[in-house]
Amino acid sequence: MSSKVIRVKEICRNIIAVGRNYAEHAKELGNPVPQGNPLIFGKPVSSIITEGSIEIPQGWKELHHEVELGVVIGKSGKFIQEEQAMDHVLGYVLVLDMTARNIQDQLKKQGHPWFLAKGFDTSCPISNFICKSAVKDVNNLNLQLTVNGVLKQNGNTQDMIFKIPNLLSYISKYFKLEYGDLILTGTPSGVSAVKHGDVIEAKLDDLVQMKYPVIEHGN
Numbered sequence: 227m228s229s230k231v232i233r234v235k236e237i238c239r240n241i242i243a244v245g246r247n248y249a250e251h252a253k254e255l256g257n258p259v260p261q262g263n264p265l266i267f268g269k270p271v272s273s274i275i276t277e278g279s280i281e282i283p284q285g286w287k288e289l290h291h292e293v294e295l296g297v298v299i300g301k302s303g304k305f306i307q308e309e310q311a312m313d314h315v316l317g318y319v320l321v322l323d324m325t326a327r328n329i330q331d332q333l334k335k336q337g338h339p340w341f342l343a344k345g346f347d348t349s350c351p352i353s354n355f356i357c358k359s360a361v362k363d364v365n366n367l368n369l370q371l372t373v374n375g376v377l378k379q380n381g382n383t384q385d386m387i388f389k390i391p392n393l394l395s396y397i398s399k400y401f402k403l404e405y406g407d408l409i410l411t412g413t414p415s416g417v418s419a420v421k422h423g424d425v426i427e428a429k430l431d432d433l434v435q436m437k438y439p440v441i442e443h444g445n
């Protein structure tokens with residue numbers, strides 16, 4: 227499998243995202259750290275981009291970057307046991323869970339879903355695929371993100387509250403995981419707003435890096 231190029235955008239049929247999975251990020255937004263079960267939400271597959279620009283819808287003011295480890299499912303499964311969960315992983319991608327924070331805050335106040343704030347076109351830029359066998363320890367991967375060369379996020383997967391086997395086991399109780407599905411595992415602290423003309427660069431250890439310019443419609 228390692229020699230095969232996997233195009234995640236072409237095989238992905240469902241994106242399931244985890245929120246508040248790093249305590250420092252939950253705290254920086256004034257949110258409680260999840261107790262018991264992970265916080266789950268969705269993004270549409272149409273939000274994935276693999277090249278081009280992140281496009282801010284016209285007039286949106288507070289678009290935050292969230293760098294995250296994405297897990298790509300290789301084997302379908304329902305009610306996956308934690309002990310077998312890693313057998314269902316094909317590999318990984320680096321992901322930006324772009325989030326319109328002010329819109330998310332309004333939606334939260336109204337008790338509405340976050341879908342608009344997190345699911346608009348271009349809100350899920352991803353890197354090239356990384357084969358599972360290329361990753362020595364998925365629980366010790368550095369996630370870094372810069373905006374215009376300035377370091378904003380610098381986290382490590384060792385700080386995830388819910389680790390990958392736990393997440394896959396929990397999610398698969400309610401959603402049958404299929405080949406190509408993408409699981410976003412949450413962002414470390416340091417999220418901040420970007421604007422037209424900014425350039426976001428992110429890297430996952432020395433495994434992969436990616437670069438996305440930001441544009442706003444109407445500029």
Ligand SMILES: O=C(O)/C=C/C(=O)CC(=O)C(=O)O
Nearest residue numbers: 244245246247255257412413
């Ligand atoms: O609850 C909030 O205000 C915000 C939560 C998130 O955006 C969660 C994430 O997407 C994350 O932690 O990565």
Ligand SMILES: [Mg+2]
Nearest residue numbers: 292323412413
């Ligand atoms: Mg996120």
